[in-house]
Amino acid sequence: MKPIALALTAALCALTPASFAAEASFDAKSSKPAAFKFERKERVAKPAAEDDRLWITATVSGASGRTAVVNAGISIEEIAADSVGGVGNARMTQRLTRLGIPFKAVPLAQRFHAEDFPAEDAAFHNYQRLTADLQGLVAASGGLASLFSIGGGWQGDKQIWCLRLNTTAKGEEKSNKPAIVYMGTHHAREHLSTEVPFLLAKYLVENRDKPEIAGLLAKRDVYIIPMINPDGAEYDIATGQYRMHRKNTRDNGGGSVGVDLNRNYGYHWGEGGSSGEPDSDIYHGPSAFSEPETQAVKKFVEDRLDTLKILLTFHSFSELILYPWGHKNGPLDDTKAQTAYETLAKTMAQWNGYTPEHSSDLYIASGDTTDWAWGAHKIFAFTFELTPKSMWDGGFYPGAGAISSTFAANLKPALYLLDLADDPYRASAPLGLTRAQPSNPTTGGR
Ligand code: 0X9
Ligand code: ZN
Numbered sequence: 001m002k003p004i005a006l007a008l009t010a011a012l013c014a015l016t017p018a019s020f021a022a023e024a025s026f027d028a029k030s031s032k033p034a035a036f037k038f039e040r041k042e043r044v045a046k047p048a049a050e051d052d053r054l055w056i057t058a059t060v061s062g063a064s065g066r067t068a069v070v071n072a073g074i075s076i077e078e079i080a081a082d083s084v085g086g087v088g089n090a091r092m093t094q095r096l097t098r099l100g101i102p103f104k105a106v107p108l109a110q111r112f113h114a115e116d117f118p119a120e121d122a123a124f125h126n127y128q129r130l131t132a133d134l135q136g137l138v139a140a141s142g143g144l145a146s147l148f149s150i151g152g153g154w155q156g157d158k159q160i161w162c163l164r165l166n167t168t169a170k171g172e173e174k175s176n177k178p179a180i181v182y183m184g185t186h187h188a189r190e191h192l193s194t195e196v197p198f199l200l201a202k203y204l205v206e207n208r209d210k211p212e213i214a215g216l217l218a219k220r221d222v223y224i225i226p227m228i229n230p231d232g233a234e235y236d237i238a239t240g241q242y243r244m245h246r247k248n249t250r251d252n253g254g255g256s257v258g259v260d261l262n263r264n265y266g267y268h269w270g271e272g273g274s275s276g277e278p279d280s281d282i283y284h285g286p287s288a289f290s291e292p293e294t295q296a297v298k299k300f301v302e303d304r305l306d307t308l309k310i311l312l313t314f315h316s317f318s319e320l321i322l323y324p325w326g327h328k329n330g331p332l333d334d335t336k337a338q339t340a341y342e343t344l345a346k347t348m349a350q351w352n353g354y355t356p357e358h359s360s361d362l363y364i365a366s367g368d369t370t371d372w373a374w375g376a377h378k379i380f381a382f383t384f385e386l387t388p389k390s391m392w393d394g395g396f397y398p399g400a401g402a403i404s405s406t407f408a409a410n411l412k413p414a415l416y417l418l419d420l421a422d423d424p425y426r427a428s429a430p431l432g433l434t435r436a437q438p439s440n441p442t443t444g445g446r
Contacts, residue, residue: 051108053281057085058096058103063329065101066363070273072096075246075260075281076363078391079318085391087244087281108244123400124191125198126237127158127230133198134163134226141205144217146170151296153231154250160230160296163201165208165222172303178422179221179307182414183297184314186261186369188232188245189396192386192406193314197226199407200414220421221307225300228293229261242397248293250285252278259285262315263365264294265372268327273365284367297369301377309421311373311381312414317395318362319354320385321345321413324374326359327366336425337378343428344420345382348413352384359383380424382417384410 058069061082069084070076072095078085087108096103125133138145148171149159169175182200184193201224207213227233231249235257236242247258256279263274266288270276274284289295301308323341324332332338345356359370370381387406388398420426 052089053087053108054089054093054105055085055108056088056093056096056103056105057083058101059083060101063361063363067273068099068101069096070282070363070365072099073275073277073280073282077395079362087246089279091277092280121397121400123403125194125226127227127234130194130198130227131159131161134161134201137163137201137205141165141208144208145201145205148172150225150300151292153229153293154248154291155231156292158230158234160225160228160293162300163224163226165201165204165217165224166220167218169221175221175307177219177221177307178309179223179304180310180312180418180421181223181225181301181308182312182314183228183369184226185230185233186228186293186313187315188229188236188247188258189242190314190316190386191233191236191396192316192398192402194226194233195403196314196384196386196407196410197224199403200224200411201226203407203411216415216418220418222418223300225297228297232258232261244396246281247283248291250291252283254278256283259283259291261291261293262369263367264289264291265367265369266298267367267372267375269367271327271366273327273363274367282365288367301373301379305377308377308379310417310424311370311379312384312417313369313382314384314386314410316386317388317390317398318385319352319387319389320362320383321349321352321354321356322359322362322370322383322385323356324359324371324381326362326368326371327364329358329360329364331358336428337380340425340428341380344380344417344424347427348382348416351412351416352409354384384413386410 056074059082060066060069066076066079066084069086072088073092074086074088076084076086093103093105134147138147144165144167146164148162150162151160152158153160164171166175166177182197184197185191204213204217204222208217229248232245232247235249236245247260249257250259251257260282263282263284269288270284275282277283285291289298323345349356359365359368370383373379373381387402388394394402
């Protein structure tokens with residue numbers, strides 16, 4: 001087990017608004033954005049003077065018990081057979097008391113011992129390195145890759161970069177080829193979910209001349225957006241020690257920072273498993289798509305509705321393959337789609353060893369990316385909860401040692417979806433007709 005490094009209270013107190021602003025302008029200067037589409041807003045969130053967050057262990061079992069805990073405003077991070085652990089505050093524990101749910105609560109900083117940033121975690125991409133390395137991939141791609149910004153974050157000084165792989169169209173040019181989008185790091189502290197889509201981009205660029213990869217790339221329009229929440233990701237590491245930050249960096253006032261971007265999408269927004277309280281880790285924001293980050297994704301997707309068939313959003317952790325619905329229990333009414341989702345998820349699970357299930361089997365949550373993509377636009381949408389399985393194995397901070405193995409485990413699922421982006425229903429077509437024959441990236445067997 002790898003220890004988790006956190007220094008929450010110290011970190012929050014050490015970061016003055018002035019130092020944060022100085023760091024932000026450094027990033028803006030060094031990153032040389034290709035398309036700077038917005039004004040800097042000078043709305044840097046002020047850190048809370050005190051961190052009143054609690055680690056809450058509640059005695060519940062089953063998805064309905066977990067949903068009751070989420071509905072109290074607590075973000076569940078650890079699931080055991082008869083209990084869950086997660087982040088909340090004293091007001092939320094009062095709700096558990098009223099519901100008769102037994103719990104224990106300790107200060108979050110006490111639950112995670114403060115340690116130095118592990119030296120090996122320098123391998124993770126911060127915003128600046130990601131910007132440089134994406135630009136490097138474009139330069140090394142022989143004309144295959146292009147880079148553009150889909151918008152900016154709350155603070156307005158960072159771009160949400162999108163790397164595109166298309167043998168003919170570049171940047172934001174239209175293409176008739178079937179499209180797929182991979183995303184990472186909606187949630188600030190889930191840094192491994194930046195690495196996996198980045199490494200997928202790198203793999204595709206470096207192997208672009210291998211027949212099996214060249215064949216795939218020739219017929220597809222591939223978009224990779226590794227860091228949807230650059231402000232939050234930087235905020236999480238800005239002090240050199242992890243702060244366990246989940247949301248973006250909207251200044252909610254009263255010292256509370258951030259909106260949960262994975263509760264801010266506009267399909268059944270504001271319903272179960274999200275909170276209207278700004279200090280909740282699952283705060284859904286003041287309105288659907290209130291945040292620039294989700295607005296950027298919305299525009300990106302809606303500009304490509306005629307060709308975009310599959311969306312895969314990487315999160316961490318728990319080793320799950322999740323698919324709609326998440327805002328309500330039960331299968332999709334559309335049985336053909338339900339069968340396709342099940343086949344896709346089970347097939348991918350054979351390769352990465354993750355557990356395939358409806359998002360709502362984890363817990364009900366409204367306003368997430370995949371419910372919106374499917375509900376509003378019928379784009380096949382999956383959430384992968386990456387390694388590790390549990391908080392005890394490193395949780396959000398599994399260490400750099402997890403990067404390459406997690407990418408390797410998810411490469412074949414990612415290529416499988418890429419192949420199926422013309423028609424995801426091919427996955428459940430009878431064998432011998434149009435059923436997908438997944439590629440084998442190690443042997444080139446397709
Ligand atoms: O709660 C989330 O947003 C996701 N888990 S995470 O630990 N990465 O925060 C899961 C979203 C799954 N969707 C639903 N249950 N609706
Ligand atoms: Zn997440």
